[in-house]
Amino acid sequence: SQTIHQWPATLVQPVGSPLSLECTVEGTSNPNLYWYRQAAGRGLQLLFYSVGIGQISSEVPQNLSASRPQDRQFILSSKKLLLSDSGFYLCAWSAANSPLHFGNGTRLTVT
Amino acid sequence: KQEVTQIPAALSVPEGENLVLNCSFTDSAIYNLQWFRQDPGKGLTSLLLIQSSQREQTSGRLNASLDKSSGRSTLYIAASQPGDSATYLCAHLQGGSEKLVFGKGTKLTVNP
Numbered sequence: 001s002q003t004i005h006q007w008p009a010t011l012v013q014p015v016g017s018p019l020s021l022e023c024t025v026e027g028t029s030n031p032n033l034y035w036y037r038q039a040a041g042r043g044l045q046l047l048f049y050s051v052g053i054g055q056i057s058s059e060v061p062q063n064l065s066a067s068r069p070q071d072r073q074f075i076l077s078s079k080k081l082l083l084s085d086s087g088f089y090l091c092a093w094s095a096a097n098s099p100l101h102f103g104n105g106t107r108l109t110v111t
Numbered sequence: 112k113q114e115v116t117q118i119p120a121a122l123s124v125p126e127g128e129n130l131v132l133n134c135s136f137t138d139s140a141i142y143n144l145q146w147f148r149q150d151p152g153k154g155l156t157s158l159l160l161i162q163s164s165q166r167e168q169t170s171g172r173l174n175a176s177l178d179k180s181s182g183r184s185t186l187y188i189a190a191s192q193p194g195d196s197a198t199y200l201c202a203h204l205q206g207g208s209e210k211l212v213f214g215k216g217t218k219l220t221v222n223p
Contacts, residue, residue, distance in 0.1 A: 090155070
């Protein structure tokens with residue numbers, strides 16, 4: 001069966017520090033991979049998605065970047081965090097026309 | 112811009128009631144529509160997926176319907192239980208892309 005792992009579960013970082021969130025999927029090949037952010041009181045905002053290794057689509061210009069170094073690995077990064085980067089970050093995967101499966105999320109607080 | 116609207120934003124019902132959550136969307140060329148459940152501080156769990164060629168899907172006490180012509184989907188929960196308390200989100204796959212467009216969700220509270 002397919003599983004998705006996302007870590008860490010919580011993170012507190014100072015403004016200006018770097019960020020690296022990692023997501024891995026097991027049990028499937030060539031999944032579509034997604035990073036979403038959910039801010040308090042707001043809906044899910046798609047940040048990045050990838051349909052293959054090295055293929056990254058950015059939805060919102062911002063302080064973040066994403067990379068897909070391996071087929072089932074998706075990384076969200078920042079060189080210098082801003083206060084506005086605080087939120088709940090969710091990784092997800094899907095196969096063609098199948099349900100989207102989410103990880104458990106990372107609660108990021110930038111202080 | 113494709114939009115998904117969920118009404119109401121919050122709903123509180125007594126245990127045992129049947130209830131309907133609503134989702135409306137502006138994109139008539141959707142590929143599929145999905146319903147998710149989110150518990151506080153957790154990720155989203157997929158409940159039901161309706162392909163664009165289907166009218167409804169059922170899983171246990173849940174039934175989701177899709178009416179593309181009117182741009183609406185409903186999630187029907189039968190005999191609600193306190194364990195059903197969560198935020199329910201709908202999302203559709205944009206035509207010609209791999210991106211899901213989400214509504215902001217309906218927060219459901221089922222009181223014992």
